[in-house]
Amino acid sequence: MEQTKFILNEQEMPTSWYNVQADLPEPLPPLRHPVTKEPTILPPPLFPASLNEQEHSKERYIEIPEEVQNIYRMWRPTILHRAHRLEKALDTPAKIFYKYEGTSPAGSHKLNTAVAQAYYGKQAGAKRLATETGAGQWGSALSMGCAFMGLECKVYMVKVSYYQKPYRRVLMETFGATVVPSPSTETEIGRRILAEDPESTGSLGIAISEAVEDAAGRDDTFYSLGSVLNHVLMHQTIIGQEAKKQMEKADAYPDIIVGCIGGGSNFAGMFLPFVPDKLKGQKVQIVCVEPEACPTVTKGPYAWDYGDVAGMAPIARMYTLGHAFVPPPVHAGGLRYHGMAPIVCHLVKLGLIEARAEHQVAVFKSAVDFARAEGIIPAPEPAHAIKVVIDEALKCKESGEKKTILLALSGHGHFDLAAYDEYLSGNLKDYEFPKEKMEAALAQLPEVPA
Ligand SMILES: *Cc1c(COP(=O)(O)O)cnc(C)c1O
Numbered sequence: 001m002e003q004t005k006f007i008l009n010e011q012e013m014p015t016s017w018y019n020v021q022a023d024l025p026e027p028l029p030p031l032r033h034p035v036t037k038e039p040t041i042l043p044p045p046l047f048p049a050s051l052n053e054q055e056h057s058k059e060r061y062i063e064i065p066e067e068v069q070n071i072y073r074m075w076r077p078t079i080l081h082r083a084h085r086l087e088k089a090l091d092t093p094a095k096i097f098y099k100y101e102g103t104s105p106a107g108s109h110k111l112n113t114a115v116a117q118a119y120y121g122k123q124a125g126a127k128r129l130a131t132e133t134g135a136g137q138w139g140s141a142l143s144m145g146c147a148f149m150g151l152e153c154k155v156y157m158v159k160v161s162y163y164q165k166p167y168r169r170v171l172m173e174t175f176g177a178t179v180v181p182s183p184s185t186e187t188e189i190g191r192r193i194l195a196e197d198p199e200s201t202g203s204l205g206i207a208i209s210e211a212v213e214d215a216a217g218r219d220d221t222f223y224s225l226g227s228v229l230n231h232v233l234m235h236q237t238i239i240g241q242e243a244k245k246q247m248e249k250a251d252a253y254p255d256i257i258v259g260c261i262g263g264g265s266n267f268a269g270m271f272l273p274f275v276p277d278k279l280k281g282q283k284v285q286i287v288c289v290e291p292e293a294c295p296t297v298t299k300g301p302y303a304w305d306y307g308d309v310a311g312m313a314p315i316a317r318m319y320t321l322g323h324a325f326v327p328p329p330v331h332a333g334g335l336r337y338h339g340m341a342p343i344v345c346h347l348v349k350l351g352l353i354e355a356r357a358e359h360q361v362a363v364f365k366s367a368v369d370f371a372r373a374e375g376i377i378p379a380p381e382p383a384h385a386i387k388v389v390i391d392e393a394l395k396c397k398e399s400g401e402k403k404t405i406l407l408a409l410s411g412h413g414h415f416d417l418a419a420y421d422e423y424l425s426g427n428l429k430d431y432e433f434p435k436e437k438m439e440a441a442l443a444q445l446p447e448v449p450a
Pocket of ligand 1: 108109110138228260262264266267334379381382410411412
């Protein structure tokens with residue numbers, strides 16, 4: 001009998017997060033203040049002290065609070081699948097495994113950090129969290145996290161998505177969140193933008209500014225970010241720690257680990273627990289996949305840049321297309337960020353991990369092939385990683401190599417069927433990377449003293 005699912009029981013769920021900062025061969029460059037350009041921490045009125053501590057911690061393991069563990073157990077450990085049917089369809093000697101985070105009630109990995117952030121916010125006395133959301137995935141996860149912890153949640157949702165993706169809004173409202181289209185009349189920055197352009201459809205940059213203004217102006221509210229920051233990546237390491245145990249049960253070790261990177265959190269959560277093995281000499285190739293239309297790591301320089309569009313967030317050392325870069329409207333909304341998690345960038349720079357870029361039409365073809373074999377409709381973001389997994393499996397078919405491939409499947413695509421519709425009807429198109437736009441945006445990078 002061929003085993004298809006590798007399952008951990010609830011008692012086998014890891015009880016700590018793994019902090020790669022304990023093992024980095026060179027320390028991460030510190031964040032810089034957006035105005036003074038001096039090394040800085042996360043702005044204290046916006047983040048609880050506990051999360052700031054995690055952001056800079058060098059402890060190898062940080063215990064997951066029991067209340068967070070209990071909520072994780074509602075859907076964790078998630079299953080590690082062996083993709084026997086996809087292997088057969090591709091006629092490859094490669095072994096393909098995938099770790100599926102789409103079974104969380106939010107439909108993606110994002111709930112792993114949303115629950116933790118709501119917990120630490122509540123511990124620090126908050127009554128409410130404020131955040132922004134683009135397509136609605138992060139807003140959905142934080143709404144649930146807040147509902148589980150008894151906090152209010154305010155979501156500034158990019159106006160164009162608010163009207164185009166009503167189901168995401170309803171999902172958030174079902175969990176008790178208050179969702180407003182951004183720019184809104186509820187913040188000074190929103191009112192200013194509406195006064196200048198009443199028809200503004202909004203942007204993630206504007207929505208961030210609104211959420212930050214909201215949290216900065218109230219004692220009872222923290223701001224919450226769904227990716228990029230060190231503590232967010234750490235909260236996701238439960239994924240890779242589970243996967244390691246499950247691969248052991250499968251009596252296998254990955255030759256290649258593949259995942260998609262938007263801000264870097266889901267894939268870092270998968271591969272970071274494998275980094276100590278690699279530092280000890282274990283052979284494992286780690287491949288990050290991004291859209292060709294927003295190729296931050298493959299085409300951008302390693303530079304200092306603001307985390308947000310408005311230039312109000314701390315400055316990080318990262319691969320960037322420039323904070324003023326507006327990527328083409330590819331369907332993988334979660335991969336349209338100008339920068340990348342500093343931890344991911346640092347590891348690329350150290351040569352421990354690598355990056356590739358893919359076009360969306362080929363990505364959707366791979367997603368459909370995957371769906372027809374495995375019965376799961378992937379979100380457009382991890383579909384980028386599926387494209388690379390299929391390419392690698394086909395290379396094995398040619399060479400006869402029996403590589404073991406591990407895929408991070410970060411979420412399902414049930415709210416992305418309009419994108420599938422466009423692909424299936426032949427109307428989906430690729431966007432060439434607008435290099436001139438990147439060059440213009442790079443001219444606006446901040447100057448940071450050495
Ligand atoms: C948000 C999202 C991503 C991209 O964010 P990362 O921080 O890079 O993980 C990827 N996949 C899914 C399903 C998402 O919702």
